[in-house]
Amino acid sequence: MQPIAPDELPDVIRTYLDAHRARDLDAAVAHLTPDAAVTDEGHTYRGPDQIRDWLSRAASEYSYTIELVGAYRSDERTFDVVHHLEGDFPGGVVDLHFRFALRDGRIARLVIEP
Template sequence: MHTDQPQDIAPDALPELLTRCLDAHRAHDTATALSTFHPDATVTDEGKTRRGAPAIETWLSRSASEYTYTIELTGAQKVDTDHYIATHHLEGNFPGGVVDLHYRFALNDGLIEDLVIEP
C-alpha cells in the first residue's frame, strides 16, 4: 500500500497516456483505449476484475453499449509517478442515474498495468 498522500493536480496535468485512454473510452474508440493498456493489465469495474487484452477489450466494448451517459472529468490526483486517480461525474440511464467514479491507474513501462474504477 502506498503511504504517499495523493496530491490534487489539474485534470490536464494527467499523463498523456491516461488522457488518451480516457478520451478514447469516452469516444467509444475501443482500439485506441486498448492500446494504452499493458497486454497483461487488469481492469476492475463493478467489482469484477478482467485480466489481459481480450478481457479488457470485451469490457471496453460492453461498457460503451450497455448504458447511455455523459461523463465529465472533474478532478485528478497524483499519488506518485506511476499512480494517478481521475475522478469522473457520470449521469445517464444506469441504475442510480448519477455517480462520481474514481479511476485509479497504476502505470508500468509507459502503459496502464492496473485500473480500478469505484465510487
C-alpha cells in the same frame, strides 16, 4: 494524494480517457500493458481480449454523460481521476474514481469504483 490539473495527467491516461469516452476500443486497449487488469463493478478483466470485451459491453449497456471533475497523483505511477456520470444506469448519477497504475509508460492496472 496531491490534487493536480487534468492537463498534468500523463499523456497515456489522457489519451486512454479520450478513447474510452469516444468508445474507440482499439485506441483504448493500445494504451494498456499486455498483462493489464481492469476492475469495474467488482469484476476483474485481464489482458487485452477480456478488457476489450468489457469496454464493448460497458459502452453499449447504458447511455450517459461523463465529466472529469478531479485529478490526483499519489506518485509518478499512480493517479486517481474522478468522473461525474449522469445517465440511464441504476441511480442515474455517480462520481467514479478511475484509479490508474502505470508501468513502462502504459496502463498496467485500472480500478473503477465510487
